């Protein structure tokens with residue numbers, strides 16, 4: 314009778330998957346847990362190339378076992394995905410090591426892997442509870458907003474969303490639209506600060522042919538495009554008195570006149586507006602009409618800054634890692650303790666947009682595995698802004714910032730110097746979280 318192989322008995326008793334390969338990458342052993350996790354029987358797996366059986370997202374570009382056999386360094390608990398025999402993605406954490414014979418000669422490698430499906434499911438459940446639309450938060454103030462959002466969405470009232478830049482005002486407006494009975498109709502967003510006054514007016518209300526010299530054909534405005542749906546007016550605090558009067562008329566009479574039109578047009582549009590300015594102060598300074606403010610501010614949703622909801626940082630970091638993983642070829646498994654610490658200790662003047670940009674930056678520099686402090690923008694871990702940017706986006710941001718300083722933050726002059734449109738400059742400043750030190754045209 315064949316003597317029992319105790320090594321095999323032990324390896325088949327553990328709940329982690331274990332397989333070994335020889336120096337030609339052919340599987341020499343496949344335990345029972347490996348069969349269960351991959352859905353492949355040991356008799357089918359043995360003697361096959363490991364990447365044909367253990368189909369991991371890192372097989373081609375960053376094989377952990379290969380790395381270990383080349384460098385001699387083990388990989389410990391790296392989170393990856395494999396594709397099982399049914400074609401389903403299974404999250405696993407892998408560890409690797411070298412196999413040596415009694416003379417110390419390398420004869421292959423060993424990989425152990427743990428099924429993380431349950432952990433992943435729990436994480437997704439947890440995230441689902443903290444999510445409305447694309448917004449994620451576990452902060453009590455935000456969760457109060459999430460709670461009343463369906464009722465607000467179901468009504469047709471105007472909503473004024475306030476809060477510092479990058480706190481998610483547009484995302485919240487989209488969530489209101491997507492939860493509302495108007496969700497099948499368009500959601501149209503207009504950034505009122507990005508357009509000069511005359512252009513904003515024709516952009517919003519459209520014009521008839523012959524309304525002005527270049528108007529050969531009539532053009533529908535954003536109100537017309539949003540008909541039946543929702544119009545989101547971002548940066549409403551920057552709208553001129555002339556446009557304010559016209560908006561007031563739409564809100565009061567539900568109609569407007571395109572430039573050069575003889576008859577008014579009925580507007581079936583829900584208005585949502587947002588600002589990071591203090592409109593009450595603007596009213597006192599006679600820069601904003603009180604009557605328009607009251608019409609817009611039927612419901613006010615105020616978003617707290619990220620500093621006021623630091624508890625959201627880990628959740629948001631995971632969310633942005635997932636998002637970037639889905640968009641890129643890379644697999645980033647998470648963030649290291651020290652890197653998360655750097656983020657937790659930062660004040661984020663650009664709020665969630667700044668955090669999202671920091672994770673995007675880390676994706677460029679991090680080859681895989683965990684995001685470490687060195688992968689984050691230098692100002693987050695070195696305490697200074699002086700480091701030379703090493704990504705194209707970083708260089709563009711630096712270039713724009715330098716031009717703004719050179720031109721005393723005058724955006725018109727900077728746009729001219731850089732040969733770009735003022736709205737493009739504005740968009741890029743927002744993208745790179747460059748904030749004016751002196752407000753100017």
Ligand SMILES: Nc1ncnc2c1ncn2[C@@H]1O[C@H](COP(=O)(O)OP(=O)(O)OP(=O)(O)O)[C@@H](O)[C@H]1O
Pocket residue numbers: 447448449450476477478479480481482483484485547587589629632665666669743
């Ligand atoms: N709660 C959130 N969960 C996930 N992502 C968020 C959240 N809030 C904001 N974001 C992301 O942060 C970025 C900025 O959000 P958004 O443009 O909505 O901010 P904003 O307040 O409208 O900014 P601004 O005042 O500069 O116009 C976007 O990439 C958005 O997807």
